[in-house]
Amino acid sequence: MPARLSEVFRAHPVHLHDTNIEFESVRELPDSHAWPLVIDYPSEDMYDIEAVPIIDLMDPNATNLVGNACERWGVFQVTNHGIPIGLLEDVESEGRRLFQLPAQQKLKAARPPNGISGYGRARINAFFPKLMWSEGFTIVGSPVEDARQLWPQEYNTFWKRIKERSLKNESEGASAALQLNSYPPCPEPKRAMGLAAHTDSTLLTVLYQNSTSGLQVLKDGVRWVSVPPRSGTLVVNVGDLLHILSNGRFLSVLHRAVVHRTRHRLSLAYLYGPPSNIQIAPLSKLIDQKHPPLYHPVTWSEYLGRKAKHFNKALSTVRLCGPQNVFIDMNDQNRMKVEW
Ligand SMILES: C=C1C[C@]23C[C@@]1(O)CC[C@H]2[C@@]12CCC[C@@](C)(C(=O)O1)[C@H]2[C@@H]3C(=O)O
Numbered sequence: 001m002p003a004r005l006s007e008v009f010r011a012h013p014v015h016l017h018d019t020n021i022e023f024e025s026v027r028e029l030p031d032s033h034a035w036p037l038v039i040d041y042p043s044e045d046m047y048d049i050e051a052v053p054i055i056d057l058m059d060p061n062a063t064n065l066v067g068n069a070c071e072r073w074g075v076f077q078v079t080n081h082g083i084p085i086g087l088l089e090d091v092e093s094e095g096r097r098l099f100q101l102p103a104q105q106k107l108k109a110a111r112p113p114n115g116i117s118g119y120g121r122a123r124i125n126a127f128f129p130k131l132m133w134s135e136g137f138t139i140v141g142s143p144v145e146d147a148r149q150l151w152p153q154e155y156n157t158f159w160k161r162i163k164e165r166s167l168k169n170e171s172e173g174a175s176a177a178l179q180l181n182s183y184p185p186c187p188e189p190k191r192a193m194g195l196a197a198h199t200d201s202t203l204l205t206v207l208y209q210n211s212t213s214g215l216q217v218l219k220d221g222v223r224w225v226s227v228p229p230r231s232g233t234l235v236v237n238v239g240d241l242l243h244i245l246s247n248g249r250f251l252s253v254l255h256r257a258v259v260h261r262t263r264h265r266l267s268l269a270y271l272y273g274p275p276s277n278i279q280i281a282p283l284s285k286l287i288d289q290k291h292p293p294l295y296h297p298v299t300w301s302e303y304l305g306r307k308a309k310h311f312n313k314a315l316s317t318v319r320l321c322g323p324q325n326v327f328i329d330m331n332d333q334n335r336m337k338v339e340w
């Protein structure tokens with residue numbers, strides 16, 4: 001089994017870069033990118049009855065609020081998080097500069113089929129018959145070599161800003177990936193998909209979105225709820241590893257990104273997990289006779305391998321047999337939620 005994140009996909013190559021389009025110049029949605037009509041596409045006259053909780057991290061009750069949000073939603077937004085907005089805007093503008101490059105230039109830093117870092121489509125494209133209306137750039141470790149390919153003359157600006165401001169590396173006790181996502185304007189947004197429904201494999205994902213909406217989360221398995229951007233606010237998603245660590249008490253949230261007719265959306269996802277070779281198992285203090293462990297121990301590396309093979313069914317592949325007192329978790333018919 002690979003120990004480092006960068007080695008995970010050697011055994012799970014995906015070939016995704018053979019048909020690339022210049023999104024900005026396309027006037028009609030090509031058949032390759034035409035999905036069935038998007039249900040719950042956000043509309044001006046539709047408002048959500050329930051909204052994703054917004055939590056002020058300086059609130060004395062913040063810990064409880066976070067716990068409740070993780071149990072009910074698997075997602076919440078935070079204010080007063082201490083991350084300077086200027087830092088996020090700097091990374092956003094570097095991302096914008098990258099995605100504005102001509103396709104041929106970006107492809108010089110293409111993520112190899114068996115690699116983790118670089119430019120390209122989200123790996124999850126491999127599980128769908130249609131292509132997504134987005135492009136991404138994944139950074140694990142230093143992006144210096146990719147930056148050298150993208151901007152041979154002045155690669156320093158990009159990698160210094162990204163490295164100094166946003167990445168922790170594996171030697172500092174955690175693993176993380178930074179994912180820059182770009183969703184160009186789309187001629188037929190209701191028939192396109194920016195990023196299809198998925199859960200993240202992380203412990204937590206911290207997401208910054210520019211001023212254009214697009215992120216939606218599935219609530220109670222029945223409706224897509226939009227998470228509109230609010231200045232200075234970050235979105236936090238519960239990932240599959242936290243779902244396992246909490247023995248199913250916290251829900252990894254199914255989410256997707258829809259696209260817009262005229263607006264270009266950018267998001268930055270900080271995908272945070274444990275050191276890649278540390279085993280994650282349900283916490284012993286959550287286990288008793290009424291609550292037996294529901295998941296096998298698994299490392300992030302192993303889990304990413306399962307995700308690469310089974311995609312949204314990965315969580316059920318590490319599932320042990322269920323307890324007596326369960327009901328089907330509406331967020332995903334492949335898994336179950338425990339009654340607490
Ligand atoms: C560490 C990782 C999590 C991730 C795969 C990756 O290697 C880097 C990109 C991450 C991302 C972002 C978009 C959605 C996602 C499912 C994908 O295909 O790439 C996630 C992966 C994940 O959380 O499993």
Ligand SMILES: O=C(O)CCC(=O)C(=O)O
Nearest residue numbers: 179181200215257267269
């Ligand atoms: O762009 C978004 O809002 C979602 C991005 C996302 O889900 C991801 O990068 O994993």
Ligand SMILES: [Fe+2]
Nearest residue numbers: 198199200255
């Ligand atoms: Fe995600």
